[in-house]
Amino acid sequence: MRICVIAGTNRAGSNTLKLATRVAADYRALGAEVVLVDLQALPIECLAPTAYAAKPASFEPFAQAVLAADGLVVITPEYNGSFPGALKLFIDLLPFPQSFENRPVAFIGLAAGRWGALRPVEQLMQVFAYRNGLLFNERVFVPAAGDALGEGGRLTDPLAESLLVQQTAHFLRYCEAVRVLRG
Template sequence: MITIIAATNRPGSSTLKLAKYYQRRLLNKGLEVKLLSLDELPPNFIQTDMFGSRSAAFEPIQQLITDTEKFLFVIPEYNGSFPGILKAFIDACTFPDSFYEKKAALVGLSSGTYGNIRGIEHFAGICSYLHLHVLPLRLHIPAVRKEINAEGSLFEEKTVGFVNEQIDKFVRF
């Protein structure tokens, strides 16, 4: 199973729109795909689900992560890196069962010029520590609001081509 993680808790984000786009594309290939938006985390998970504790609200999320074979992280740029909620989420998940020796693809996005290049590199370092194997083709989508239409689909030919290439490689990964 593939789980796509929309790595922000911002309501109505471009990150979630892009994650849903990837989900549709992977479902069209007949794959089992789940989507977890970090805005679905329990509001108090930092108090209840860190350091070995586990709340009833976090249990199904942890089970989803444990059952996942491949992850696709869609990560927006926050202050030159990735959102703190993503790091807190990783820290709350059981180690090593959650990510150890599994596979991942990384997609960065930003409203600015660089598509979260730095944040993806920062997160890749965490993936290495977790023994989470990352697909070498990492995408960076700058000016995302100009790349995605009102229906939540990418439409710029170059970007769609890169996404298609990444999806095909991720499926084979």
């Protein structure tokens, strides 16, 4: 199984990337081949007004990471009640419609606030549903993000930690089932 984990912000030192690194390791431990997309590495030319029509060659590895994946794990922080602009730019630059069409997508949110990025996850689910992604309904929400990550990226809250472990195992099985159905 090829899993693409997307750390949904380009903020230096983000908790999102720390959590994404841990999630990627969990999928690898279950035997998946994992590509971690770190939006900090998004080439600056992706911001050029011409980037939509003529994709920069430097964006190609990012697009390939998505196109080759059996499943996408989108990890988003909450920025101003939504998901980061860098993540939307990434989504908007991906090839259409093949990037999300019938591709399984799982969601994890984390926020400083108490709702654990419920808003950005629900907003992202609308975007991916619109693009015919196969939404995986077991979501994980991580509140108080600054204190949420402990040793080795484990979540300090036992319930959130167990939900994350469960999501990882179940999503991998979901991706396997979809691949079988696709033939």
